[in-house]
Amino acid sequence: MFDAHVIRKDFPIFEKRVHGDKPLVYLDSAATSQHPRQVINTIVDFYEHSNANVHRGVYALGEEATERYEGARAKVAAFVGAPGPTGLVFVRSATEALNTVAGGWGRKFLKPGDEVLISEMEHHSNLVPWQMIAAATGATLVPLPVNIETGLLDLDALPNLLTERTKLVCVTQMSNVLGTINPIRRIADAAHAAGALVMVDGAQGAPHIATDVVAMDADFYAVSGHKMLGPTGSGALWAKPEHLEAMDPFLGGGEMIREVWFDRATYNELPYKFEAGTPPIAPAVGLGAACDYLTDLGMDAVHAHEVELTRYALERLDALGDVTIHGPRDMSVKGGVVSFWYGDIHPHDLGTIVDTFGVCIRAGHHCAQPLMRRLGVPATARASFNVYNTTEDIDALIDALAHAKEIFAGGGGVPF
Amino acid sequence: MSLDDLYREVILDHYRNPRNKHGLDDSTVDLTHNNPLCGDEITIHAIVRDGMVVDVAFEGQGCSISQSSASMLTDLVKGKPLAEVEKLILDFRTMMAGKPVDDEEALGELVALKGVTKYPVRIKCAVLAWDTLQEGVQQAGS
Numbered sequence: 001m002f003d004a005h006v007i008r009k010d011f012p013i014f015e016k017r018v019h020g021d022k023p024l025v026y027l028d029s030a031a032t033s034q035h036p037r038q039v040i041n042t043i044v045d046f047y048e049h050s051n052a053n054v055h056r057g058v059y060a061l062g063e064e065a066t067e068r069y070e071g072a073r074a075k076v077a078a079f080v081g082a083p084g085p086t087g088l089v090f091v092r093s094a095t096e097a098l099n100t101v102a103g104g105w106g107r108k109f110l111k112p113g114d115e116v117l118i119s120e121m122e123h124h125s126n127l128v129p130w131q132m133i134a135a136a137t138g139a140t141l142v143p144l145p146v147n148i149e150t151g152l153l154d155l156d157a158l159p160n161l162l163t164e165r166t167k168l169v170c171v172t173q174m175s176n177v178l179g180t181i182n183p184i185r186r187i188a189d190a191a192h193a194a195g196a197l198v199m200v201d202g203a204q205g206a207p208h209i210a211t212d213v214v215a216m217d218a219d220f221y222a223v224s225g226h227k228m229l230g231p232t233g234s235g236a237l238w239a240k241p242e243h244l245e246a247m248d249p250f251l252g253g254g255e256m257i258r259e260v261w262f263d264r265a266t267y268n269e270l271p272y273k274f275e276a277g278t279p280p281i282a283p284a285v286g287l288g289a290a291c292d293y294l295t296d297l298g299m300d301a302v303h304a305h306e307v308e309l310t311r312y313a314l315e316r317l318d319a320l321g322d323v324t325i326h327g328p329r330d331m332s333v334k335g336g337v338v339s340f341w342y343g344d345i346h347p348h349d350l351g352t353i354v355d356t357f358g359v360c361i362r363a364g365h366h367c368a369q370p371l372m373r374r375l376g377v378p379a380t381a382r383a384s385f386n387v388y389n390t391t392e393d394i395d396a397l398i399d400a401l402a403h404a405k406e407i408f409a410g411g412g413g414v415p416f
Numbered sequence: 417m418s419l420d421d422l423y424r425e426v427i428l429d430h431y432r433n434p435r436n437k438h439g440l441d442d443s444t445v446d447l448t449h450n451n452p453l454c455g456d457e458i459t460i461h462a463i464v465r466d467g468m469v470v471d472v473a474f475e476g477q478g479c480s481i482s483q484s485s486a487s488m489l490t491d492l493v494k495g496k497p498l499a500e501v502e503k504l505i506l507d508f509r510t511m512m513a514g515k516p517v518d519d520e521e522a523l524g525e526l527v528a529l530k531g532v533t534k535y536p537v538r539i540k541c542a543v544l545a546w547d548t549l550q551e552g553v554q555q556a557g558s
Contacts, residue, residue, distance in 0.1 A: 348454045348479035352535055364454045378455025378477060408428070408480075 002301040008388045010036040010293075022358030025396045030176045030204060030337050030384035031362055032226050035290075039229055042289035046282050054281055055255065055272070069281050072288025073271075076236050079291040080202070080221060081212030087244060089237040089274040090284045094203040095125040097222035097237035100274060101199055102129035105220070105247040110167060112138030117161055117196070118170040119144040119153055120374055121178060124367040126170050126201040126222075144171070146374055151178040151327035151334075155186065162194035169198050173205025173216075177366045177382065178327030179310070179337035181209065184216040192217070197243070203227055207386070208306055208335050210299035213238055225283060229387075230290035234283035237274070244270050251276035294387075302387055306336035309385045313338055313394045320398055322405075326375055336385035339366070342401055345408050347381040353407060354400035361397070426528040430484035435491050436473045443471075445552035451540050456482040460548045464556040467498050474545060481529070481538050486545035488525050498553065505550050512539050 008014055011034045016024050026034060052065040070085070077088040091097050106129075110116070116130050120143050127141075134141050144161060145154045153171070162169075169191040174181050188198045197219040205211060207228035213221045220243065225234025249256055249267060253276035258266040267273045294302060311331055317323045317340060324341040328334045342350055351363035362382040365372045372378065383397060440446075440461035450457040456478030463470040472494050474486040489508075493501045507517045508526060514533045517523070532542045 346454075346479035348456070348481070348538070348541065352538060365452075369452075372455065378457070 002297065002305050004305060004388060004390045007297070008390070010038065011388050012037055012040070014388065018358045019356055023396075025357075025359040025393045027383040027385065027389065027393060027397060028360045028362045029207075029227070029386035029389075030366075030382065032232065033207060033229050033386050034388060035229055035231070036293055038293050039231065039286050039289045043231060043282050043286040046285045051282070053278055065281065068285050068288075069279070072284045072291075075288040075291040076223065076284075077238070079211070079295065080206060080223060080236075080238055081214055082238050083214060086270050087239050087241045089239070089244070089271040090279050091235045091237055091274075092233050092280050092283070093226070093235040094201065094222040094224035095235075097220075097235055098125050098199070098201065099129045100237050100250040101220045101222075101239070101247075102133045103248075103250040104274070105197075105243060106130065106133035106139075106168070107136060108248045109246075110134070110137040110139040113165055114139040114167045115142050115163060115165045116140070116168045116170060117142045117144050117166055117191075119172065119182075120146040121153070121175045121180065121368065121371050122170060122172055123176055123201060123203065124369070125203075126172060126199070127370070130170060139167070142166070143370075144169070146178075146371065148374055148376075151175075151180050153180070153182055153187075155183070155190075158187070158190050162190060162196060164195065166191070166194055166196040169196050170201070171198065172201040172203075173211070174208065174335045174337070175327065175368075175371075176204045176337060176384075177339050177368050177371055177380065179334040179339075180328055181205070181333050181335050184218060188217040188219075204335065204337065207294075209303050219243055225287040225290070228287075228290055229293060230287035231283045233280045234287040236287070241270055244274065249273050249276065253277045255279070297387060303335075305387065306385050307331050309389055309391065309394065310334060310336045310338060312391050313383065313385075313397075316394055316398045320401060326377075326380060337382065338384070339380040339382045341377065341380060343405060343408070345404055347379045349408070350381045350401070350404050353404040354397065357396065357400040357403065359397050359400045424528045424531070426488075426525050427480060427484045430487040430525075431480040434474075434483060434487040436494070437475060437487065438473050439475065440471060440473045445556050447548050447552040447555070449544055449548040449551075451478070451482065451544050453537075453540065454479065456541055456544055458482060458486050458545045458548050460486075460545065460552050462549070462552060462556070464498065464553065469493050469496055469498065469501050469553075471495075472549075476545075478544075479538075479541050481532060481541040482544045485526070485529055485542045488529075489545045489549060492524055492526065493549070501549075501553065505546055505553075508546055509543060512543055 050064045052061040054066045054069045073085045077085045191198045199220040200218040203224035221238040223236040226232040256276040322343045326339040347363035443461040445462035448459040458476040462472040472490045
């Protein structure tokens with residue numbers, strides 16, 4: 001039985017008090033998640049008992065490190081529904097995964113006049129790398145519009161937007177601003193029919209929704225380790241192995257080679273072709289532990305918990321009144337991310353005030369400036385949820401918001 | 417650490433009733449800066465002539481700290497000689513760096529922003545208008 005109050009005890013950081021004696025009400029998991037003891041202990045244990053470089057050592061400790069690293073690879077592959085570990089590349093972040101595809105696939109295969117269709121709700125990490133590669137290759141970026149009213153992608157426009165020049169569609173599994181959960185399979189089918197591949201940004205998706213890259217028919221899928229209870233410096237790129245075979249490596253160096261002469265090199269087999277240099281070994285092992293933790297909870301239960309929290313948050317925000325909520329309201333297409341304005345209080349001011357109550361929300365453009373422009377706002381406040389959040393956290397947010405209103409409505413000062 | 421320190425009446429007053437918030441005909445300085453962290457934007461319009469800031473105005477949007485700071489700045493520097501304006505800019509930045517300033521009185525209402533130093537992330541908001549003015553004044557001088 002999923003009980004966030006019990007799960008919370010696995011996370012040492014919640015013993016912390018902020019601004020004196022206030023409990024930590026952490027509502028910014030979309031920025032980074034907190035870590036359970038199980039993940040932290042795994043990393044410490046690796047460094048204390050198994051640490052060596054991987055794939056090279058002829059000694060037992062090296063074998064042990066390699067086993068743990070490759071074991072983690074299998075876990076992450078299984079977590080995202082991959083058929084096996086061959087297509088699962090360890091990188092240091094979802095951003096690095098996206099850049100690997102842009103730099104390795106995009107640079108090789110995009111030609112002048114080719115089009116890359118990118119949704120208007122993308123995080124900068126699934127936009128800027130494509131801007132850079134488009135500039136280098138002469139390809140063009142085409143926007144896949146967001147319907148501002150519904151918070152959904154305008155998929156009726158897809159048939160017109162997918163031309164014979166479209167080579168790639170870039171789309172997020174779940175928006176880090178609107179919470180929108182996109183119908184990846186539907187988009188992938190349309191893209192494939194038009195001869196294009198699909199790059200899915202799973203940074204927000206994998207931590208919160210049961211993920212199956214085969215069911216999605218994704219060609220490329222980016223995983224953010226630190227957003228799914230794993231350590232910072234962990235992440236993965238999953239891709240259909242035929243794409244990884246065909247594309248160039250992104251980073252060059254040791255490990256990703258087979259033979260090296262002075263003027264040339266041959267590359268290693270998959271997935272090592274894309275793991276140049278010493279990989280993020282301990283972070284990867286930590287990410288494996290995070291996969292174990294989430295798998296034990298069950299991703300359907302995780303998702304159901306966040307749906308409940310989001311529903312409650314929307315209810316309480318509506319009751320507060322004068323709250324503008326961006327993104328869908330339909331919980332079948334909305335994940336645990338709520339971007340909002342409270343009256344006309346600037347998100348930055350809101351964030352600072354609720355901080356003094358121990359409440360952590362994010363204020364800003366959330367690395368989605370094009371989306372902010374479409375929404376017609378410079379920034380939003382954002383509350384986001386994870387397995388350790390409870391309805392009490394949301395209550396604390398609402399109380400803090402009410403105080404903010406007092407300050408901006410009446411005179412200055414707060415009675416405490 | 418009280419929110420009083422940050423959201424003093426004077427800050428909220430300048431935020432709700434900004435002074436000198438409009439464009440300027442015949443301006444010699446028009447410069448826009450923004451704070452990409454949160455979307456604050458300030459445009460400084462100024463008429464700099466014969467070594468004086470003859471007139472100054474601002475336009476913009478953003479948080480209470482960035483906008484009130486801009487409003488107070490325009491009140492303070494209007495009609496002052498450039499040398500004095502440059503000293504005020506320096507003193508304000510010194511204050512915002514948490515260091516003592518000789519002539520705090522000269523900063524007038526802006527001392528209300530001293531509390532921002534307790535919220536380091538917001539210091540960028542407070543100095544946005546000042547950075548913009550400083551660059552504009554330098555450009556006009558050259």
